[in-house]
Amino acid sequence: MRIDWLIGGPQGSGVDTISLVFARSIAKAGYFVYGNREYYSNIKGRHSYSSLAISDKQIHSINENIDILATFDAETLFQHFHEVKKVAIYDQNLLDTRLNILYGVEKEIADDIKSRLNNNDPKISDVIQYLKDKNITLIPVDIGSITRSVANDLKVSSLIADRTKNTIVLAISMRLLGLDLSFLEMAIKDVFKDKNTVDINKKAIDKANELDIKNIFNLKQIEKDDRVILDGTTASALGKINAGLGFQSYYPITPASDESTYIEAHQIVKTDNGTRNIVVLQTEDELAAINSAVGAALTGVRSATATSGPGFSLMSEGISWAGMNEVPVVITYYMRGAPATGLPTRSGQGDLEFALHVGHGEFPRIVIASGDHKEVYLDAIWAFNIAEKYQTPVIHIVEKALANSFTTLNKSLFDRANIERGILASNFDNYKRFKFTDNGISPRAFLGQARIFYTGDEHNEFGHIDEESVNRTKMYEKRMKKLLLADQEIKEEDRLNVYGDGDIAVITWGSPKGVLLDIMPSLEEKGVNITLIQIKMFNPFPKQLVKNLLRDKKLIIDVESNYDAQAEKVMKREIGIGADAYILKWSGRQIMSDELLDAFDRVLKGNKKVVLTGGR
Amino acid sequence: MIEDLEFNDWCPGCGNFGILRAEEEALGELGLDYKNAIIVSGIGCSGKTPHFINVDISGVHTLHGRSIAFATGIKLANPSLKVILNVGDGDTLGIGLGHFVSAGRRNLSFVIMMHDNGVYGLTKGQASPTLPKGEKTKSLPKPNINAPINPISIAIAAGYSFVARAYAYDTQSTKEIIKEAILHKGSAFIDVLQPCPTYNDINTIDWYKERIYKLDIDPNVNNPSQRLEKIKQAIDIAYQEDKIGIGIVYKDLTIEPFEDRLLSNIPGYIQYYPAKTEISNNNRSISDLTSLIDELKV
The missing domain is CATH 3.40.50.970 (Thiamin diphosphate (ThDP)-binding fold, Pyr/PP domains)
Structure with a gap:
């Protein structure tokens, strides 16, 4: 199972914190989560949002298309309505808000929104109509009246009570999922240590609990091991x-x-x-x-x-x-x-x-x-x-x-890490920091232990400047030899991860690995079996193992978040084998499961290069 | 035992010989060696000091302009070491000026000895940041059109708590200044004036001879109310014309060194600094993450 949720709001309105609170609530109920933050280089005001994927298995990616859109401001609704598959929560007092007064929306995005709504001066009410037409479940909330009653009940300023609007949206989300609000209360306590803040948010949760919200997703608490987020x-x-x-x-x-x-x-x-x-x-x-x-x-x-x-x-x-x-x-x-x-x-x-x-x-x-x-x-x-x-x-x-x-x-x-400190010197007399050895490693002493010299110039074994040709040749080789030694000693199995065993090889590195892992079951359902090779160490490169893994593959697909397929270029340089097709994304947003799945379809139909652009 | 030293390749008559001699004597008289001290240098003629010094001490010859950064890391990781920097004027006031100013803000205990000859010697005599405007040393194609930085003045402004001026060929007084600087708690800066017989044909030994004299002042700030007056005194000395006073120009005993500031965040820092503490036992980490993990538990 997988549910994708998204919350947005102006930078500085607590979206980051509140998405972590929500993630903690879900995790407390026994689910695995993966959340991602997107924000402008800005302190206050610009549109930021957090996506959260919820699953009963370890999960590593977000989707572009989401099950629940949780909003309390107009801009988030304008920015993300087209991504909603099932439910949208919104503030019913914003219906008359016009896109054209939201100055932080970049022109390209505003144009995109206008063309989706087929309207040059759209209001939130147009967005709501669009969602209705798509049979999206709509949850209108009178957020202002709830925060006002929080302010009244607790005798706090409306400014302070106003900050609970994102908590209200979380509580509604929890109820849509069918999860107990006590998980949310516990998460609020974990994150906001201050008692007043906890009390105010608790009051907001109670108010949201009085609303008439259906349990749509029917999640149950599940057993879990000891986890951290x-x-x-x-x-x-x-x-x-x-x-x-x-x-x-x-x-x-x-x-x-x-x-x-x-x-x-x-x-x-x-x-x-x-x-x-x-x-x-x-x-x-x-x-x-x-x-x-x-x-x-x-x-x-x-x-x-x-x-x-x-x-x-x-x-x-x-x-x-x-x-x-x-x-x-x-x-x-x-x-x-x-x-x-x-x-x-x-x-x-x-x-x-x-x-x-x-x-x-x-x-x-x-x-x-x-x-x-x-x-x-x-x-x-x-x-x-x-x-x-x-x-x-x-x-x-x-x-x-x-x-x-x-x-x-x-x-x-x-648990306690394994620590290897390498070869340390035990004899400090006449110490040579750069002593020539067979494998290039000189026993290391620390400043204070021995008389030691360092210089950025080429040096002799003592670390004194030495430009002589034979010494230069030897010392240079000594340094470079260490890479050969690392290549011999570090198991190639530790320098990459392999998942699955199919006739199509997929080369990747870094965060796209998780997205690929998440879509592998869907690919299998379509009869597409991949061997996912995630390179972890690029220098020294695990040459032999990658070569072996690529043998007899009918197709090699490279997936990376850059323009130049850099990992694939490194691979080509190291082992002479390149990819047949590429799925690349350099928009700055992480690769998402649904767009990647779609890209695989296109590659398998013969597309040599698919460029991804998903996400706001 | 002391291994063979590098062949000293400074030019005959170089001011560095005087500085080296004063430094060797100062270190010797203070009983400093590789166990309790270290020399850090930048790039330029002065950068070779750790390779040439005839004292049983370690040396780290770093990058152009970055010696202060290296020294900061060394000192913070192992505050038991006395750290002495030999740096050039281009090194410190040109490419490394940001570090020089920032070090003053921290007041970490180390000594910066700036070899100040007005030229970039190793690259054949270009104007350094201390060469006066209008001067045309012999390898400059045109007169220098940049105004000089005043080293004493900028050190005071940056917050150095020990500021001195020395002259390379007065090894006796230079030695005494170095010793005081090493014993000072906080960042110490010594502007060591030196002739460059190869490239600076203006500020020669004779030129200095006519101008150098020993300062007879009380540079000490013993309580903050004296600070302004002592700063004014130092600035007057910094901008002297026609004569050059050498000695300690300013010494502020009221500013806590960076090591002490760290103590307020890490009460055990001086006894248990990073270089002194174990991190593993039988290849197993001794660091216990339990309380950190508990904060993240769901």
Whole structure:
């Protein structure tokens, strides 16, 4: 089963928080959820919305077409009415509101709405007529009178009571689903710790409970194991903390900053011996972020930074220094719409090749990309182990689509992490930080333990500047050898995920993985069996395994959120095999299940390239 | 044991030799070595200092303009290390100015020794941010049309709690200034004036000889009410014409260093700083996420 729900409202009106409250309520009733936030680069006023998929199985994607549209403002109704399949909740006092007075609606969207309604000056009443014609169940609510009675009953200002309008819409949604409102009350308590806020919202729920609302979806509470709900930035932060992070630097940037502020809020970590402390430094820019993280790593501390495209661009010289000096540092790369400032609050996979080549010169850059929230958490731990084993920077890619989406995960996932610190020096006399060894790994000592030299110049085994030709040749090779070693040691099975076993291969990476997983049963029903290959590590690339998996496939389809099919290009470069067809999306919105299913139909009919544009 | 040092390839007569000598003596007299101190440098002639210094100390020769960022990470992860930066004027006031100003805001305990010769030596003598307007050093095709940054003035404005001026060839007083800077709690900045015998044919040894004199002032701010008066005194010295006073220009003892500010967020920071604490036991994390996970439980 699957139910898709969407709530919208002006940025700053609490849509983010309230969608999390709703997700928690549903999760408390035993269901799996997957939610996604879409918002403008704006503080207050522009249209933002959250989609939520509800299922009795783990779910990883949203749909463009939704079962329930929950609104309390006019713009959300105008923006999303065409996506509704079953039910729309709306404020009955808005019927006369005209699209043409909503100045935040971009012209292209307004034109689209007008053409859908066949009206140049549409009102909400026209939207309602459209929905009626489509046999959509309509739930008109007098939101103002409810919030006024909340204000009266509790003697609070109308301004404060007005903020419960989204809670009212949630309560109605719960009743449409057939779920007990006590789940919503518990979720409100979890999220709003302040008693007054809880009481006001509780009153709003009671009022909504008095309305005449039918149970349409007939959901029942189901048994569940111990679960948590979290977004991608929190998953990454938890992975880092478990892995022993000691220093995290950052410069404010969407959507990466949430991770660092979460870590700072939890910087005193309980341990078996008492506590340990994480320093979180907000730097003056991303140049300082990467270079302070590299400096901290030299002291033996597990060190990281988190950023997005513009910041990652600034970090490239520092990453090059870290490669030259064999410094284990983790850069969490929250990928968003680029180039330049691009789509600061939207998603994208357009920087894969950049991540693989960041920084001047040749050095081992290990690049991993997570495909869902569980992987974001586990890969954050993995990144440190790899960085320290191979003494080189590791770039961990998490798209905005994962950073700002949230899901339910089993609690046991968060048990103690396995920690591998690589080869450490035990003899500090006459210490050579860059000692030549067979496999290129020199035992690592930390600043303070031995007399150590680092330089960005080519250097000898001690770390002193050395431009001599034979030394240069050897030292260069020593650094590069570590990538060969990583390629030998890291199992190829760990560098990708395979799902299903069909005669069609689908290549993907990152967040589209979850969407593909979600549509696989529907594809099977149509007789389409796929082998889904999700690449997790791009450098070193799992060459042999991908080659084997692609053998004898009748069709190879590449699915990515970029223009250039970058992962497929990497694959072609690495193993000489490319895709036969492409499904690509670079609109900044994440790929959605229904549009992807439709794209498969088109590809299987012979289309070589399908470009997706779904979502507001 | 001390391994073979790099061959020192600074030009004969370079002011860096004086700075190096003063620094070696200061470190020696304070008993600093790799166990308790570190030298961080940027790019340029000054950047090679850690490779040339004849003291049993570690060195991190970083990127152009970024040494302050590296030093910040090192110091915060391991506050038991004394961190001394050798940086150039282009390094600090050109490509790295943002870090220089931001470091003043933090007042983290480290010493920034800026080798100030008015030129970019390693790239053949272009004008640095401290070269006065209108000067045409010998490798400039035209006179410099940029006005100079005043290092002392900008350090004071940025919030450095220790600001000094030194002269490379007065190794005795430079050494004493370095020692005081290292012992100071908070960010210390030393503008070390130095001739560049190869590219700066204006600010030569003789030029400096006519102008240098030792300051005889009380630079200390012992309580905040003295701050404005001492800042004014420092600014007067910063903009002196025809003579150049060397010594400590400003020393504010009332501004808490960044390490202490961190303590208010992390009470155990000084005893249990990141470089000192274990993270695993038998390859297993010792970090307990239980309370964090409980917050997220549904």
